[in-house]
Amino acid sequence: MTTPPLDPTHPSHAPGAAAQGCPMRAAASDGVRPLYGAEAESQPYALYEQLRAEHGEVAPVRLYGDEPAWLVLGHRENLEVMRSRRFSSDSRNWHAIQRGTLAPESPLRPITAWQPLVALTDGAEHARLREAVTDGLGRVNKHRMRRYVVRYATQLIDDFAGKGRADLVADFARKLPALVITQQLGIAEADALPVGSAVSDMISGGETALAGNELVVRTVHELVRSRKREPREDLASRLLAHPQGLSEEEVRQHLRLLLVGALEPTANLIANTLRLVLTDSRFRGNLSGGQMTLPDALEQVLWDHPPLAVVPTRWAKDDTDLGGTRIAAGDMVMLGLAAGNVDPAIRPDSSKPVHGNRSHLAFGAGAHECPGQDLGRAIAETGIDLLLERVPDLTLAVDDDELQVVGTWMSRRLTGLPVVFKPAQQERPSQAVQQPVVARAHLEPVAAGTGSGRPSSWRFWRR
Numbered sequence: 001m002t003t004p005p006l007d008p009t010h011p012s013h014a015p016g017a018a019a020q021g022c023p024m025r026a027a028a029s030d031g032v033r034p035l036y037g038a039e040a041e042s043q044p045y046a047l048y049e050q051l052r053a054e055h056g057e058v059a060p061v062r063l064y065g066d067e068p069a070w071l072v073l074g075h076r077e078n079l080e081v082m083r084s085r086r087f088s089s090d091s092r093n094w095h096a097i098q099r100g101t102l103a104p105e106s107p108l109r110p111i112t113a114w115q116p117l118v119a120l121t122d123g124a125e126h127a128r129l130r131e132a133v134t135d136g137l138g139r140v141n142k143h144r145m146r147r148y149v150v151r152y153a154t155q156l157i158d159d160f161a162g163k164g165r166a167d168l169v170a171d172f173a174r175k176l177p178a179l180v181i182t183q184q185l186g187i188a189e190a191d192a193l194p195v196g197s198a199v200s201d202m203i204s205g206g207e208t209a210l211a212g213n214e215l216v217v218r219t220v221h222e223l224v225r226s227r228k229r230e231p232r233e234d235l236a237s238r239l240l241a242h243p244q245g246l247s248e249e250e251v252r253q254h255l256r257l258l259l260v261g262a263l264e265p266t267a268n269l270i271a272n273t274l275r276l277v278l279t280d281s282r283f284r285g286n287l288s289g290g291q292m293t294l295p296d297a298l299e300q301v302l303w304d305h306p307p308l309a310v311v312p313t314r315w316a317k318d319d320t321d322l323g324g325t326r327i328a329a330g331d332m333v334m335l336g337l338a339a340g341n342v343d344p345a346i347r348p349d350s351s352k353p354v355h356g357n358r359s360h361l362a363f364g365a366g367a368h369e370c371p372g373q374d375l376g377r378a379i380a381e382t383g384i385d386l387l388l389e390r391v392p393d394l395t396l397a398v399d400d401d402e403l404q405v406v407g408t409w410m411s412r413r414l415t416g417l418p419v420v421f422k423p424a425q426q427e428r429p430s431q432a433v434q435q436p437v438v439a440r441a442h443l444e445p446v447a448a449g450t451g452s453g454r455p456s457s458w459r460f461w462r463r
Contacts, residue, residue: 035061048339057323069332075343077323083366093315095330136238149382152179164423177266186234220255265307266376271414272301306362309338337361
């Protein structure tokens with residue numbers, strides 16, 4: 001029997017939930033539903049289903065402060081917004097900014113306040129900033145980075161391998177991207193995990209969010225100042241030296257953006273993929289039989305649980321039509337990535353796995369497509385592969401329906417993934433931890449008597 005999908009709010013878990021009277025927040029008096037709030041955020045896919053039934057592929061919604069917006073639900077319509085020049089990423093086009101109706105304390109301000117960032121600019125300015133970012137990321141030595149992934153994954157696994165239990169979210173999924181990505185940016189290894197925790201606090205929006213932001217800002221400020229004096233082979237140095245001539249402030253802001261835009265999505269991708277492999281018989285059965293690759297599992301997660309469910313950074317430049325809906329100039333048009341990925345027009349049955357198909361919306365498209373998506377995939381794939389090789393008998397310590405997913409209307413995260421396994425008996429491989437040249441350990445079969453004892457049926461087919 002197929003086990004429930006990753007998220008109990010996923011439509012394939014309860015087909016037709018909306019039609020059966022799903023307890024969503026009641027629509028506003030004008031019939032426009034709020035996108036935020038405990039009930040809506042706890043059952044986002046049911047809300048998308050309701051909105052699609054009521055309005056089609058583009059639905060009116062309300063945000064904090066009763067701000068109106070459009071949520072794009074259709075896969076084709078999302079791509080149209082991403083690729084069309086009719087829609088801008090510059091929030092100065094938003095009539096709430098132009099008219100001054102957005103409250104100073106609105107939680108939308110930190111997300112939408114205009115800055116000279118690659119994510120919030122268009123045209124020539126966007127091209128200038130994106131060239132610097134993509135060139136910097138493009139010069140990352142992928143083989144060297146993979147060695148660091150193996151080094152840090154080995155350290156993390158060694159920390160819990162002898163205990164027989166672990167929380168794969170706290171002990172692995174959140175720490176591995178922090179260690180690897182901060183190393184690529186140029187942040188000192190000793191600061192990697194504190195910075196990773198700070199970014200997580202920022203995104204959670206809790207009481208420690210402000211302190212987390214202050215730590216991140218202070219870290220990137222010190223990093224830029226240090227690399228200005230002494231350049232090294234890292235992303236901070238490459239941005240400072242790029243021919244497009246980014247200012248120090250622009251470099252600081254983009255390093256902060258890269259931290260926020262890379263750490264949380266990669267951590268969620270690792271956590272959700274591990275959950276999928278551990279709980280879903282469609283994949284565990286196929287993986288153990290050698291018929292399903294780990295990249296296939298990663299892509300399935302990107303379809304079902306994109307790192308960001310909603311991206312609220314598009315505005316109509318002029319009066320226009322989208323999916324048969326009239327959009328006024330200055331309206332906020334939000335990309336519904338999660339909703340578009342389950343559009344019945346492209347996925348009539350969202351409970352079926354998607355094989356060999358990368359047409360999901362997880363990384364966007366067009367001029368603002370995520371420039372670091374391949375690095376995130378590489379970190380997740382290499383780290384998970386090594387974990388499953390080193391600890392082949394991972395088993396959930398709780399029932400799948402006891403796992404908790406929390407988040408907001410923009411994104412969701414798995415809070416924990418407790419597992420049990422047979423404790424490792426061998427000594428900690430301290431030499432391997434110190435040397436980032438152990439990449440071959442997880443890419444080649446382990447000789448009899450020297451490896452993890454993982455059965456041959458568990459070995460993954462590589463790309």
